[in-house]
Amino acid sequence: MDICILGLKGGIGKTTTAIHLAAYMQQFGDTLLIDADKNASALRWADRGNLPFKVCNVEGSVKHIRKAKHIVADTKARPEREDIKAVAKEYDLLIMPSPPRVLDLDALLKTRDILVEYGTNYKALLTITPPPRKRPGGSEKIPSSKEQEARELLEAEEIPVFVSTIYQYTAIEKSPLAGVTVDQYEDSYSTVAWECYQNLGREIYVQ
Numbered sequence: 001m002d003i004c005i006l007g008l009k010g011g012i013g014k015t016t017t018a019i020h021l022a023a024y025m026q027q028f029g030d031t032l033l034i035d036a037d038k039n040a041s042a043l044r045w046a047d048r049g050n051l052p053f054k055v056c057n058v059e060g061s062v063k064h065i066r067k068a069k070h071i072v073a074d075t076k077a078r079p080e081r082e083d084i085k086a087v088a089k090e091y092d093l094l095i096m097p098s099p100p101r102v103l104d105l106d107a108l109l110k111t112r113d114i115l116v117e118y119g120t121n122y123k124a125l126l127t128i129t130p131p132p133r134k135r136p137g138g139s140e141k142i143p144s145s146k147e148q149e150a151r152e153l154l155e156a157e158e159i160p161v162f163v164s165t166i167y168q169y170t171a172i173e174k175s176p177l178a179g180v181t182v183d184q185y186e187d188s189y190s191t192v193a194w195e196c197y198q199n200l201g202r203e204i205y206v207q
Helices: 014-026 041-048 081-090 102-118 145-156 170-178 190-205
Strands: 002-005 031-035 054-057 070-074 093-098 122-129 161-167
Touching: 002 014, 002 081, 014 031, 014 041, 014 070, 014 093, 014 122, 014 170, 014 190, 031 041, 041 054, 041 170, 081 102, 093 102, 102 122, 102 145, 122 145, 145 161, 161 190, 170 190
Parallel strands: 002 070, 002 093, 031 054, 031 070, 093 122, 122 161
Antiparallel strands: none
């Protein structure tokens, strides 16, 4: 499966999503992550440690693509319309990550407006989202008001969205500095943070 992570602005968890989704998919076959972002964030992440999959830039991807069963592309933060058109035609699924913030969701809506012109398969993913909290005096965890409001907006806009949410854990923020995925980072929340990406991976595989 070929997947592209796409967004019209930076700071939305795009590279982090690409890295962890590639790590999940690597379990089912050789996975190649193509770093098409001029900031080369994925490549720097890989250089710091030992990721379980191959990471390369666009120019270096040619010799690796044929060997890969799965491809994950991390696009640049502010792609032009022609860039979006190109990936819309090439990839099986486009994932649009977005924190549940107004400006980020507005950028997501603008991305959707471009994608619908090409009839591509796309889906929104909520990232950098406050984790669920227990009700006062209860044991059940409920989504934050920010997550609920974001999902209501996406539903109203008829944008397909993953059930899975990538929650805001410190372990996710710090794992790039160690050059590892969050499941390999030593933190008390590493396991629950990795579960976010496992849930996302499972959703993709049952589409």
